Amino acid sequence: MSKVTSAEELFKHELQDMYYAEKALTKTLPQLAQETTDSELKRAFQSHLKETEKHVSNLEKVFKQMGEPAKAQPCPGIEGIKKEHDEFVEENGQRGEVLDAFLTGAAARAEHYEIAGYTGLVSKARALGERDAVELLQQNLKQEKEALKKVETISKRILKEASNGNGSTSSRSTSSSR
Ligand SMILES: [Fe+2]
Ligand SMILES: [Fe+2]
Numbered sequence: 001m002s003k004v005t006s007a008e009e010l011f012k013h014e015l016q017d018m019y020y021a022e023k024a025l026t027k028t029l030p031q032l033a034q035e036t037t038d039s040e041l042k043r044a045f046q047s048h049l050k051e052t053e054k055h056v057s058n059l060e061k062v063f064k065q066m067g068e069p070a071k072a073q074p075c076p077g078i079e080g081i082k083k084e085h086d087e088f089v090e091e092n093g094q095r096g097e098v099l100d101a102f103l104t105g106a107a108a109r110a111e112h113y114e115i116a117g118y119t120g121l122v123s124k125a126r127a128l129g130e131r132d133a134v135e136l137l138q139q140n141l142k143q144e145k146e147a148l149k150k151v152e153t154i155s156k157r158i159l160k161e162a163s164n165g166n167g168s169t170s171s172r173s174t175s176s177s178r
Contacts, residue, residue, distance in 0.1 A: 016073035104155035
């Protein structure tokens, strides 16, 4: 990629980075939904997948408004979060509340990453006077914040269950196996 020398180029660079991250997450979220045996967490991953698909299309609209082709720039940040997840699951992949608690943390890391990304993008779009882009990016940012809140609430409940040792409550399915 050519050197980034202006605020507008920096905005486009970060847009490409986020586009990569969102597309990667459309592949990761179904995997997370598979890995959990907690039905509420599974539903949260599935519904955030739908939102994530919309994030991808909102970013495509922003590219279009900028007169740019939608291009993904490999994003080591989101790859790192994914890698951390993959290694943990490979080493400790026993299904159950400990894995579920881990998955809520992995999801929260991704949401924090996206929130930081979109917060920066919104500021840059605003500074550049790209009002439609501000609107679209804010829609994504709002959903990331809501997704983070939801996963944090679920995390608290799972940790409580894990600490009380009653992992066989109603929201847990026992039928899945690996
Ligand atoms: Fe997203
Ligand atoms: Fe997200």
